[in-house]
Amino acid sequence: MDRAKAQPTIVFRSVSFQRGDHPILKNLSLEVREGETLVLLGRSGSGKTTALKLVNRLLEPNSGEVLVEGRATTDWDPIRLRRKIGYVIQEAGLFPHFTVERNVAVVPELEHWPANKVQERVAKSLHTVGLEPSQFAGRYPHELSGGQKQRIGVARALAADPPILLMDEPFGALDPVTRGEIQKEFLIIQRGLQKTILFVTHDLREALLFGTRIALLEAGELAGVYEPQTFLRTTDPLAAAYVATLGRSSVLQKRGVQ
Amino acid sequence: MNLLHFFSAHRMEILQSTGEHLWLVVISMLLAIAAGIPLGIAVTRKPWLSKPILGSANVAETIPSLALFGFLLPVPWLGARADRLAIVALALYALLPIIRNTIAGIQGVDPNVRESARAMGMTDSQILFRVEMPLSLPVLLAGIRIATVWTVGIATIAAAVGAGGLGEFIFRGLAMVDNRVILAGAIPAAILALLADIILGLFERRLRHAR
Numbered sequence: 001m002d003r004a005k006a007q008p009t010i011v012f013r014s015v016s017f018q019r020g021d022h023p024i025l026k027n028l029s030l031e032v033r034e035g036e037t038l039v040l041l042g043r044s045g046s047g048k049t050t051a052l053k054l055v056n057r058l059l060e061p062n063s064g065e066v067l068v069e070g071r072a073t074t075d076w077d078p079i080r081l082r083r084k085i086g087y088v089i090q091e092a093g094l095f096p097h098f099t100v101e102r103n104v105a106v107v108p109e110l111e112h113w114p115a116n117k118v119q120e121r122v123a124k125s126l127h128t129v130g131l132e133p134s135q136f137a138g139r140y141p142h143e144l145s146g147g148q149k150q151r152i153g154v155a156r157a158l159a160a161d162p163p164i165l166l167m168d169e170p171f172g173a174l175d176p177v178t179r180g181e182i183q184k185e186f187l188i189i190q191r192g193l194q195k196t197i198l199f200v201t202h203d204l205r206e207a208l209l210f211g212t213r214i215a216l217l218e219a220g221e222l223a224g225v226y227e228p229q230t231f232l233r234t235t236d237p238l239a240a241a242y243v244a245t246l247g248r249s250s251v252l253q254k255r256g257v258q
Numbered sequence: 259m260n261l262l263h264f265f266s267a268h269r270m271e272i273l274q275s276t277g278e279h280l281w282l283v284v285i286s287m288l289l290a291i292a293a294g295i296p297l298g299i300a301v302t303r304k305p306w307l308s309k310p311i312l313g314s315a316n317v318a319e320t321i322p323s324l325a326l327f328g329f330l331l332p333v334p335w336l337g338a339r340a341d342r343l344a345i346v347a348l349a350l351y352a353l354l355p356i357i358r359n360t361i362a363g364i365q366g367v368d369p370n371v372r373e374s375a376r377a378m379g380m381t382d383s384q385i386l387f388r389v390e391m392p393l394s395l396p397v398l399l400a401g402i403r404i405a406t407v408w409t410v411g412i413a414t415i416a417a418a419v420g421a422g423g424l425g426e427f428i429f430r431g432l433a434m435v436d437n438r439v440i441l442a443g444a445i446p447a448a449i450l451a452l453l454a455d456i457i458l459g460l461f462e463r464r465l466r467h468a469r
Contacts (some may be wrong), residue, residue, distance in 0.1 A: 080379070
């Protein structure tokens, strides 16, 4: 194997994390390859959000290390690291006192991009998530619907064109119809961007829809890594339990899996 | 009739005392704000500071105001001028609500918002000045409003150490057993307190509506 070329973008190397005496992640080893979307699938409390926060150093491992582009997160300047990683969370976490435009512009402005370039990027990011800048740029988050907020959250994460995206149940708080729409749109965005994405969800449908590979987490431990097709056929009882929740449905057709 | 007559006969004196009063309140409030906000921020950053800072502000609050003026009288630099002493004492009283509300305002910021600020790569001071402070402004302003209204009232006692202000009339009226003189101090003080409450309240409402 050509090592230099095959170097994964994110590597969890025997990572453990605990809060007090309570272990959250146990000896997690996992790789996210460049340009792929790795889905961390697990139920609440499985440690998937913790794993995500270890990547942009919102948390640091108690043992083991997380490598981003070959360097341990603890060796990165956390500010530099975070500005090259887009982050999308469930309730979007938009700044309520900023307009949509300023929300999207946060990272480019922190990076001191020239004003015209910032504006250009904001407009482009808003277009990418299907919102018309002239209509939305001046609004405040409280004037937006849940789906619009979430779109802005995605636009904000994309604004500085980071090579890596972390997404923590980004569509989880939406009603099913809006969620379906945004998922479809995001699928198109995802294919157009070729970013390395670590995507956290408890929803197998979503995992199948977006995942290049699916890593199944259970009680802080990695229960297996599957391609979407093999996930459905595996005999592993835990994976099978997820599959059982799924009416074999349109999701597969959307992905073009027979 | 009698009272109106008295007021118009002494209107210059009343106006001058009101001016003095306002000056005492404004200067001591500026001092309290300048000290209280950083202290409040410090508590949100270093929780172990909470006990010493809030504790001492609490203690200052429990000392009866007349006694506090008395205690400060022998302090070298402070005791030299009555208005200086009064301003420091008033600022000490105003400190607690300002510190408290600074803390409450910052702690009230949606954790999701703070986390995304961190995740976007904001430094600690960027998080404070761009996110936490603007978002906690309405709560902070409520603290300043409470403290100001309080200070307008307590400042009348500053006359006891000779710092002037509307308290002059009240003390003089008490000595003379003349209600008109007392009211010449009490009514303008009440009006000042109401005005402070209304004006700062308007600001606060506007800030709350801005989001």
